[in-house]
Amino acid sequence: xxxxYCWQSGNNRKIYMMLEExxxxxxxxxxxxxxxxxxxxxxxxxxxxxxxxxIIDSDGPGGKPFTLFESGAILIYLAEKTGKFRxxxxxxxxxxxxxxxxxxxxxxxxxxxxxxFHERKGExxxxxxxxxxxxxxxxxxxxxxxxxxxxxxxxxxEYSIADMALWPHCGSVGRFGGSLDAYPxxxxxxxxxxxxxxxxxxxxxxxxxxxMSAAA
Ligand SMILES: N[C@@H](CCC(=O)N[C@@H](CS)C(=O)NCC(=O)O)C(=O)O
Numbered sequence: 001x002x003x004x005y006c007w008q009s010g011n012n013r014k015i016y017m018m019l020e021e022x023x024x025x026x027x028x029x030x031x032x033x034x035x036x037x038x039x040x041x042x043x044x045x046x047x048x049x050x051x052x053x054x055i056i057d058s059d060g061p062g063g064k065p066f067t068l069f070e071s072g073a074i075l076i077y078l079a080e081k082t083g084k085f086r087x088x089x090x091x092x093x094x095x096x097x098x099x100x101x102x103x104x105x106x107x108x109x110x111x112x113x114x115x116x117f118h119e120r121k122g123e124x125x126x127x128x129x130x131x132x133x134x135x136x137x138x139x140x141x142x143x144x145x146x147x148x149x150x151x152x153x154x155x156x157x158e159y160s161i162a163d164m165a166l167w168p169h170c171g172s173v174g175r176f177g178g179s180l181d182a183y184p185x186x187x188x189x190x191x192x193x194x195x196x197x198x199x200x201x202x203x204x205x206x207x208x209x210x211x212m213s214a215a216a
Contacts, residue, residue: 004019005029024081030213049069055068137176145185170190
């Protein structure tokens with residue numbers, strides 16, 4: 001059983017996508033970010049970085065419980081555990097790892113910063129950072145669009161954990177005032193991933209958390 005410490009955001013959606021794709025049994029534990037539950041000592045014992053997602057696999061390596069945080073690490077772990085989305089060919093695997101790392105250090109981190117400064121548009125001292133992060137976000141979208149013009153999926157011909165990592169962030173470019181209008185290859189790929197049943201199921205999960213947290 002995978003205990004999944006989760007919230008409604010993109011970094012958590014990636015894990016939902018992988019859990020739904022693999023069919024692994026999992027149990028959700030919503031960590032309410034609005035109530036700062038991610039900073040509670042009990043949760044910091046699971047993720048010392050005080051963020052979601054995190055997992056505890058009751059049947060980890062050696063048959064013992066295993067705790068893991070950072071969405072990219074969790075995706076790699078679940079691929080290793082199940083053998084799904086984990087090609088044995090080293091070139092294919094490291095193409096995936098490479099694009100996953102690009103996503104984690106690029107769109108995964110910087111789109112959030114761009115959104116942060118976009119929300120503070122007009123505030124004194126904000127312009128430099130807003131310009132810097134918006135330009136970098138656009139540059140990253142250009143990289144993804146070029147790649148997806150040459151390749152069916154972001155890391156190669158097959159759907160992979162790198163796509164799962166990237167997809168939620170491409171769906172939230174509006175948060176920093178961006179749009180996918182100028183990126184036809186991302187739009188093609190976005191629809192392809194969106195059509196997967198596991199993507200739909202993962203959206204239902206994050207929507208349920210959204211509704212629950214809005215009602216609380
Ligand atoms: N690099 C981390 C980022 C995780 C992250 O930023 N999580 C956000 C939600 S998407 C969070 O927990 N924010 C709460 C906070 O920063 O206090 C990962 O990919 O797992």
